[in-house]
Amino acid sequence: MVIEIEVNGKNIKANKGDTILETLYNNGIKVPTLCRMDGFTPTGACRMCVVEVEGKTDLIPSCSFPVDESLKIKTHSTRVIRARKMLVELLLSNHPDDCLYCIRNGNCELQDLAVELNVRERRISGDKSKLNSDHSSPGIIRDPAKCILCGRCVRVCEEILDVSTFDFMRRGNKTAISTSMNKDLNFSNCINCGQCIMTCPTGALHEKTNFDIVQDMINNPEMNVIAQFSPSIAVSLADELGLRSGKDISGILVAALKRIGFDKVFDTSFGVDLAIYEQSAELADRIKNDENLPMFSSCCSGWIKHMEQSHPDMIDNVSTSKSPQQMMGAMIKSYFAEKEDISPNKIFSVSIMPCTAKKFEAQREEMTHKGVSDIDVVLTTRELVKLIHLYGIDVQSLDEEKSDAPFNNRSSAGKMPAVSGGLAESIARTLAFHLTEKELTNIKIAKLRGTKERRETYVKIGRQQIGFAVVSGLKNANNLIKEIRDGKSDIKFIEVMACPGGCINGGGQVFTNDDKALKNRAKIIYDLDDKEAINVAHKNSGILELYKEFLGEPMSEKCVKFLHTKYTQRDVLL
Ligand code: SF4
Numbered sequence: 403m404v405i406e407i408e409v410n411g412k413n414i415k416a417n418k419g420d421t422i423l424e425t426l427y428n429n430g431i432k433v434p435t436l437c438r439m440d441g442f443t444p445t446g447a448c449r450m451c452v453v454e455v456e457g458k459t460d461l462i463p464s465c466s467f468p469v470d471e472s473l474k475i476k477t478h479s480t481r482v483i484r485a486r487k488m489l490v491e492l493l494l495s496n497h498p499d500d501c502l503y504c505i506r507n508g509n510c511e512l513q514d515l516a517v518e519l520n521v522r523e524r525r526i527s528g529d530k531s532k533l534n535s536d537h538s539s540p541g542i543i544r545d546p547a548k549c550i551l552c553g554r555c556v557r558v559c560e561e562i563l564d565v566s567t568f569d570f571m572r573r574g575n576k577t578a579i580s581t582s583m584n585k586d587l588n589f590s591n592c593i594n595c596g597q598c599i600m601t602c603p604t605g606a607l608h609e610k611t612n613f614d615i616v617q618d619m620i621n622n623p624e625m626n627v628i629a630q631f632s633p634s635i636a637v638s639l640a641d642e643l644g645l646r647s648g649k650d651i652s653g654i655l656v657a658a659l660k661r662i663g664f665d666k667v668f669d670t671s672f673g674v675d676l677a678i679y680e681q682s683a684e685l686a687d688r689i690k691n692d693e694n695l696p697m698f699s700s701c702c703s704g705w706i707k708h709m710e711q712s713h714p715d716m717i718d719n720v721s722t723s724k725s726p727q728q729m730m731g732a733m734i735k736s737y738f739a740e741k742e743d744i745s746p747n748k749i750f751s752v753s754i755m756p757c758t759a760k761k762f763e764a765q766r767e768e769m770t771h772k773g774v775s776d777i778d779v780v781l782t783t784r785e786l787v788k789l790i791h792l793y794g795i796d797v798q799s800l801d802e803e804k805s806d807a808p809f810n811n812r813s814s815a816g817k818m819p820a821v822s823g824g825l826a827e828s829i830a831r832t833l834a835f836h837l838t839e840k841e842l843t844n845i846k847i848a849k850l851r852g853t854k855e856r857r858e859t860y861v862k863i864g865r866q867q868i869g870f871a872v873v874s875g876l877k878n879a880n881n882l883i884k885e886i887r888d889g890k891s892d893i894k895f896i897e898v899m900a901c902p903g904g905c906i907n908g909g910g911q912v913f914t915n916d917d918k919a920l921k922n923r924a925k926i927i928y929d930l931d932d933k934e935a936i937n938v939a940h941k942n943s944g945i946l947e948l949y950k951e952f953l954g955e956p957m958s959e960k961c962v963k964f965l966h967t968k969y970t971q972r973d974v975l976l
Pocket residue numbers: 542558559563565566567568591592593594595596597598599
């Protein structure tokens with residue numbers, strides 16, 4: 403029902419049941435917020451969104467107050483602006499004054515609010531926080547001194563991830579965000595997904611950066627420095643680099659990475675095709691033998707750590723195929739090294755991913771062969787942007803370049819797992835080939851696409867109807883696992899991505915609050931699938947060549963040695 407309320411002396415339309423804040427936004431009136439998050443129930447914790455409501459003594463947090471006909475509101479009265487300014491001044495009173503050196507300098511909501519509210523002097527001085535930063539995790543750094551207690555990380559980790567690494571501890575001016583028993587992050591159940599970084603308004607949470615070692619290696623003439631970049635990066639960076647958006651910019655990324663000094667640049671889409679080919683062969687074997695079903699995907703390293711610590715009884719149900727990053731890494735230091743006659747010790751392998759959990763995955767013990775890691779360093783999308791700026795690369799002036807041989811072919815399926823649902827769809831296509839040696843009649847599986855965080859469908863392969871499920875956000879995965887335990891599901895393959903929407907919304911991506919940007923990233927991927935001729939991993943000529951020359955058959959001994967891994971129960975503080 404549409405009603406009218408008075409805002410700043412004018413009548414505006416409002417939907418009954420909406421909050422004041424939603425109504426203001428719908429009418430183009432901007433009110434600052436800090437603790438509020440789209441799609442979450444408001445907590446009213448920060449009070450930055452306060453407005454003056456006629457007849458009320460106190461200012462009202464607009465994010466949690468519903469509209470009704472009688473409301474007369476002032477959004478920017480002197481009293482309201484003073485109150486918001488005072489809140490920012492209080493937050494700054496014990497904040498470290500190191501904005502120039504802060505990783506979020508220029509991209510910090512607290513900094514933006516100080517500018518917006520014209521805070522130009524320190525009127526309130528509080529004791530500076532003495533809390534130490536925590537560098538223990540391979541992916542995430544916590545700097546509690548910069549925490550403004552908005553609670554956004556707590557809620558994302560609990561309500562989307564179902565992990566609940568963080569909570570509030572103590573009260574009053576001693577309140578802080580803490581892990582279980584206030585231990586370092588590497589002792590906690592954190593899965594390194596980085597979703598808390600994406601929501602944190604300040605520099606209190608950020609990725610651990612590996613810049614320096616990459617620069618050192620690029621400058622070392624003894625080393626062959628090789629980069630691979632994830633397909634999800636090529637669809638998320640155009641805007642950030644000032645290029646025309648809505649386009650896959652793989653060719654530009656190859657050119658930029660070459661200018662920076664990488665000796666070879668590979669597109670991880672090849673590794674994705676390899677993972678699809680091998681993983682669907684593994685699924686075909688399990689279906690033929692009716693064992694360890696349903697099979698869970700293994701591409702998402704956040705999900706893998708969660709499974710090891712929360713569902714260890716499901717370990718045999720998880721595909722043993724490594725993630726595309728690790729398969730690519732293993733092939734670079736074996737097949738490629740052999741072909742080019744380079745010692746694996748002289749290769750420094752850098753993987754550029756949309757994900758902080760990949761930093762954790764790369765350093766797992768199981769991802770090494772005779773002491774040589776498949777991947778030496780993982781950079782996030784955000785770190786790549788900084789590297790491009792650091793080396794003064796003007797991407798606008800670059801011509802597209804092709805990625806290097808022998809990993810320079812891909813199918814459109816090699817791009818699809820960037821989006822939640824894309825892996826399951828690509829697996830279904832190649833599973834049909836492994837089971838029947840025929841192609842699926844309809845390769846576009848619409849029911850596995852879309853924005854719903856849980857999707858399921860049955861695909862007819864030969865005489866069988868094979869169930870596929872897609873979940874993103876681990877809360878949805880946990881719900882599905884419960885149904886499986888209760889015997890309520892006959893699904894055969896389950897794609898799990900920890901981040902909602904998949905890697906296009908990974909915790910290492912460039913910051914965006916824009917839903918449209920995410921939809922646009924998915925659209926680029928599916929448009930490629932519509933336009934391109936090779937849509938299945940098993941028709942990628944480079945993959946067929948790799949099996950013929952080096953790996954043998956899928957699931958061969960050599961495949962198991964290089965492309966598969968194992969998982970173990972992980973005891974963590976919950
Ligand atoms: S990285 Fe993910 S799991 Fe770890 S604290 Fe942040 S949101 Fe939670």
